[in-house]
Amino acid sequence: xxxxxxxxxxxxxxxxxxxxxxxxxxxxxxxxxxxxxxxxxxxxxxxxxxxxxxxxxxxxxxxxxxxxxxxxxxxxxxxxxxxxxxxxxxxxxxxxxxxxxxxxxxxxxxxxxxxxxxxxxxxxxxxxxxxxxxxxxxxxxxxxxxxxxxxxxxxxxxxxxxxxxxxxxxxxxxxxxxxxxxxxxxxxxxxxxxxxxxxxxxxxxxxxxxxxxxxxxxxxxxxxxxxxxxxxxxxxxxxxxxxxxxxxxxxxxxxxxxxxxxxxxxxxxxxxxxxxxxxxxxxxxxxxxxxxxxxxxxxxxxxxxxxxxxxxxxxxxxxxxxxxxxxxxxxxxxxxxxxxxxxxxxxxxxxxxxxxxxxxxxxxxxxxxxxxxxxxxxxxxxxxxxxxxxxxxxxxxxxxxxxxxxxxxxxxxxxxxxxxxxxxxxxxxxxxxxxxxxxxxxxxxxxxxxxx
Numbered sequence: 001x002x003x004x005x006x007x008x009x010x011x012x013x014x015x016x017x018x019x020x021x022x023x024x025x026x027x028x029x030x031x032x033x034x035x036x037x038x039x040x041x042x043x044x045x046x047x048x049x050x051x052x053x054x055x056x057x058x059x060x061x062x063x064x065x066x067x068x069x070x071x072x073x074x075x076x077x078x079x080x081x082x083x084x085x086x087x088x089x090x091x092x093x094x095x096x097x098x099x100x101x102x103x104x105x106x107x108x109x110x111x112x113x114x115x116x117x118x119x120x121x122x123x124x125x126x127x128x129x130x131x132x133x134x135x136x137x138x139x140x141x142x143x144x145x146x147x148x149x150x151x152x153x154x155x156x157x158x159x160x161x162x163x164x165x166x167x168x169x170x171x172x173x174x175x176x177x178x179x180x181x182x183x184x185x186x187x188x189x190x191x192x193x194x195x196x197x198x199x200x201x202x203x204x205x206x207x208x209x210x211x212x213x214x215x216x217x218x219x220x221x222x223x224x225x226x227x228x229x230x231x232x233x234x235x236x237x238x239x240x241x242x243x244x245x246x247x248x249x250x251x252x253x254x255x256x257x258x259x260x261x262x263x264x265x266x267x268x269x270x271x272x273x274x275x276x277x278x279x280x281x282x283x284x285x286x287x288x289x290x291x292x293x294x295x296x297x298x299x300x301x302x303x304x305x306x307x308x309x310x311x312x313x314x315x316x317x318x319x320x321x322x323x324x325x326x327x328x329x330x331x332x333x334x335x336x337x338x339x340x341x342x343x344x345x346x347x348x349x350x351x352x353x354x355x356x357x358x359x360x361x362x363x364x365x366x367x368x369x370x371x372x373x374x375x376x377x378x379x380x381x382x383x384x385x386x387x388x389x390x391x392x393x394x395x396x397x398x399x400x401x402x403x404x405x406x407x408x409x410x411x412x413x414x415x416x417x418x419x420x421x422x423x424x425x426x427x428x429x430x431x432x433x434x435x436x437x438x439x440x441x442x443x444x445x446x447x448x449x450x451x452x
Contacts, residue, residue: 038084042413050090072388076398083375089367098354103425104345105432115439131171132245135233139252140178142185144220149309153283154220157251160313162215165206175236176201176214183222191247193222194258199230199236226442227260234269246276253283255292266300284308318403333440347425355418364414372407
């Protein structure tokens with residue numbers, strides 16, 4: 001009897017616990033998640049995902065198992081809400097990336113002038129105080145004794161160099177290096193002369209009296225070790241900071257005559273960590289010498305100027321003190337024009353990848369297409385399982401219309417966002433391109449004013 005009572009009590013408790021585990025009105029087949037009404041505006045549509053089986057979580061068998069649990073006699077709105085809850089893609093990361101994108105274009109430096117810097121008083125002070133290092137290599141070979149306009153080439157060169165140094169302003173250090181200044185230009189003195197390249201005025205601030213004494217001491221003498229002199233200029237600039245502007249001016253009336261390779265040395269100096277620019281002022285050259293020295297200047301990233309008088313030589317020096325030297329400006333302008341064109345194209349491609357174009361769907365478009373295909377497949381399965389009637393999910397059905405409307409709204413949202421971002425790119429491109437044109441005009445006007 002006691003045993004029978006114990007069993008009765010045990011089974012009664014078991015039935016009571018089982019009944020409590022199923023709350024009233026709650027079915028084990030019904031999803032626990034609350035299914036909210038789907039958004040009707042495009043901003044809401046791209047913000048309401050991800051669905052339960054969005055993206056890589058999609059599994060057709062699991063989706064179909066979920067669909068089989070859905071009740072019959074649903075309205076079109078209820079079916080659509082459930083499809084969004086189940087399969088809506090996650091657009092938010094792509095939308096966030098696109099909205100946060102801001103195009104930026106910049107111009108390369110023009111000498112020590114940075115066009116992108118805010119030209120406030122502090123910025124102007126920094127530009128003004130930036131240091132420039134100048135090394136002048138003076139050809140002291142015997143051919144510099146030749147005369148032009150009644151004076152020797154050496155006399156004309158000395159005069160031009162003095163006037164140039166005296167005109168310099170700002171934080172500038174200058175050095176004088178002579179080459180070919182020992183021995184004679186005879187064969188017996190070739191070894192001595194070709195080994196003669198010497199820094200006579202060490203790289204330092206300009207001191208007129210001391211500087212002029214060094215210049216006055218120079219006399220036309222030996223051979224032309226140009227390559228060794230350019231290599232020596234690199235040694236003179238060894239103390240230069242990488243951010244300094246480093247310039248080498250070569251004054252010469254002839255080509256290398258000591259077996260060196262000035263093109264190689266100029267290139268090495270220009271590509272070194274100090275990035276020195278090698279400019280050549282050729283004095284009263286023959287055609288072969290002119291072509292050879294042009295190659296040296298090109299290798300050194302600089303300019304070649306052919307002069308025939310002291311005035312032209314002074315112009316050859318002074319024109320470089322203007323950052324708007326025409327050839328330099330034009331090269332800078334063309335380089336930046338090409339760079340800005342390809343930069344804009346790259347920015348376009350970035351936006352097209354995110355937001356699509358006439359030939360590609362973009363990330364948002366791809367997500368929308370995948371979402372539509374999966375929802376469409378789910379509708380077909382619901383029809384096959386007779387959970388919804390074909391009239392609701394067919395070609396002209398209300399659910400299909402809602403899916404088509406959703407895809408159309410998302411694509412329209414994508415298009416508007418793309419046009420907004422392309423507009424920002426074009427606006428930024430126009431801003432920097434206008435600045436490029438303005439600087440070119442201003443700097444060339446400086447050159448023309450100087451030349452006149």
